[in-house]
Amino acid sequence: MSVLGQKIRVEQRTSRARKSRASFHYHPEKVLFVTTPTQVSSKELFNLVKNNENRIHKLMQVAQADPQICYPLNYEDGCTILVLSEPVRVTVRTSNRIQPSYQNNRLTIKKPLDVSLKGVIFAWYKIHATAIFQERIVQMCEKANFVDAVPPWSHRFMSSLWGSCNRDRKVKLNSHLVKVPMEAIDLVIMHELCHFIHRNHSRAFYELLAEQLPNWKQTDNLLQNYGMLLCEEPPTERYRQSKRRVRYGA
Numbered sequence: 044m045s046v047l048g049q050k051i052r053v054e055q056r057t058s059r060a061r062k063s064r065a066s067f068h069y070h071p072e073k074v075l076f077v078t079t080p081t082q083v084s085s086k087e088l089f090n091l092v093k094n095n096e097n098r099i100h101k102l103m104q105v106a107q108a109d110p111q112i113c114y115p116l117n118y119e120d121g122c123t124i125l126v127l128s129e130p131v132r133v134t135v136r137t138s139n140r141i142q143p144s145y146q147n148n149r150l151t152i153k154k155p156l157d158v159s160l161k162g163v164i165f166a167w168y169k170i171h172a173t174a175i176f177q178e179r180i181v182q183m184c185e186k187a188n189f190v191d192a193v194p195p196w197s198h199r200f201m202s203s204l205w206g207s208c209n210r211d212r213k214v215k216l217n218s219h220l221v222k223v224p225m226e227a228i229d230l231v232i233m234h235e236l237c238h239f240i241h242r243n244h245s246r247a248f249y250e251l252l253a254e255q256l257p258n259w260k261q262t263d264n265l266l267q268n269y270g271m272l273l274c275e276e277p278p279t280e281r282y283r284q285s286k287r288r289v290r291y292g293a
């Protein structure tokens with residue numbers, strides 16, 4: 044369909060995490076993702092897009108200004124992925140076992156022909172994210188004097204939240220954070236740590252956050268530009284298989 048004179052493809056997603064409003068994300072390859080709490084008809088979808096034309100136009104401008112903030116619509120030899128906000132070129136080689144190697148902003152993936160490239164890349168992302176997040180959590184806990192020990196934490200690919208923490212002070216991070224700037228990872232971690240003291244998003248919560256990270260607002264705006272990365276669905280069956288193979292086979 045056409046938004047303010049530009050032809051784009053519209054894809055609908057549903058997410059139970061969305062309470063009422065629709066959210067919009069724009070992929071620089073001219074795809075608009077519309078996420079709603081429940082399935083909507085194509086007419087409703089059309090109206091949602093029409094009624095939010097100005098908001099969508101802003102997203103399109105952000106994407107045009109920084110087209111690097113995206114993920115490959117097709118994973119193939121020569122595609123570019125993001126690692127800590129830097130574009131990383133992927134080279135694929137055929138081999139009888141899976142072996143990713145990451146050096147000088149290049150990711151070389153050796154894999155059998157029948158193994159999904161996206162699956163191997165996501166498995167690699169998981170491993171890489173674990174190392175980065177572990178280091179950043181330790182750093183942020185040292186910085187936050189109200190935290191006395193590194194809390195239990197985990198990460199997985201999620202479609203609506205960058206992070207969360209429960210009443211038992213267990214921190215859950217979104218694995219997609221491996222693609223955003225380091226300061227934005229720090230912000231998400233610190234945000235969750237501040238919830239140890241204030242459960243809600245009260246004024247006191249933001250005061251505590253600002254004490255820890257004075258530039259948090261700026262970083263938060265930066266992170267919002269990466270919101271479209273959450274639209275990418277992780278691979279399924281193949282992914283689990285290649286995850287196992289990457290972990291133990293490489």
Ligand SMILES: [Zn+2]
Nearest residue numbers: 234238243244
């Ligand atoms: Zn929060």
